[in-house]
Amino acid sequence: MASVLDLAPVVPVVVVDDPSDAVPLARALVAGGLPAIEVTLRTPAGLDAIREIADAVPDAMVGAGTVITPEQVRESVAAGARFLVSPGWTDVLLDAMRASGVPYLPGVSTTSEVVALLERGVREMKFFPAEAAGGTAYLKSLYGPLPQARFCPTGGIGPASAPDYLALPNVGCVGGSWMLPADAVAARDWGRVEALAREAAGLRGSGAQV
Numbered sequence: 001m002a003s004v005l006d007l008a009p010v011v012p013v014v015v016v017d018d019p020s021d022a023v024p025l026a027r028a029l030v031a032g033g034l035p036a037i038e039v040t041l042r043t044p045a046g047l048d049a050i051r052e053i054a055d056a057v058p059d060a061m062v063g064a065g066t067v068i069t070p071e072q073v074r075e076s077v078a079a080g081a082r083f084l085v086s087p088g089w090t091d092v093l094l095d096a097m098r099a100s101g102v103p104y105l106p107g108v109s110t111t112s113e114v115v116a117l118l119e120r121g122v123r124e125m126k127f128f129p130a131e132a133a134g135g136t137a138y139l140k141s142l143y144g145p146l147p148q149a150r151f152c153p154t155g156g157i158g159p160a161s162a163p164d165y166l167a168l169p170n171v172g173c174v175g176g177s178w179m180l181p182a183d184a185v186a187a188r189d190w191g192r193v194e195a196l197a198r199e200a201a202g203l204r205g206s207g208a209q210v
């Protein structure tokens with residue numbers, strides 16, 4: 001199964017309020033070079049947005065974020081989600097994600113959660129909330145004892161800090177919403193979203209960090 005961490009260096013995290021924004025927004029992200037898109041289920045429009053992007057933007061790889069129940073796992077996959085991301089995990093949620101047939105990233109923020117996932121055979125995780133939970137320093141510290149765990153840090157990351165995360169050997173990609181500023185989305189300024197996506201797609205690791 002393809003790894004979510006290797007889809008793209010930057011995964012935009014999208015909160016859709018108006019379902020009619022979903023397709024133009026996804027087109028702008030894809031045009032800017034960010035094809036892997038996490039649409040959160042935080043808003044009621046989330047599932048419809050996934051469905052519309054899956055149907056109308058074939059070059060996008062749309063996934064579902066904020067997945068916290070087995071029902072949301074099933075609904076997301078039925079709507080066309082090609083990967084699943086959760087902010088945290090339980091065994092119930094993990095079982096449903098495993099059974100979904102699509103790649104998934106359970107969320108962690110502590111060492112014990114990482115160890116518990118490794119114990120269950122899962123090596124790829126979301127690190128959330130990245131900045132608040134310790135940022136790059138925390139991930140560097142985890143790499144010593146737990147080099148087999150790989151992460152997609154998300155939460156509070158922007159264009160200035162993303163290269164520092166991407167330079168870490170245990171980071172496959174970063175997630176974030178910085179290329180979707182609320183005022184640009186409200187104004188339906190898809191050109192600005194595309195330009196910010198292009199900048200984000202050009203970000204790479206800033207050099208060896210460990």
Ligand SMILES: O=C(O)C(=O)C[C@H](O)[C@H](O)COP(=O)(O)O
Nearest residue numbers: 040065066087154155156176177
């Ligand atoms: O909705 C979820 O499932 C989450 O886990 C939270 C999001 O991934 C982050 O809130 C995005 O982070 P920002 O780039 O700080 O906006």
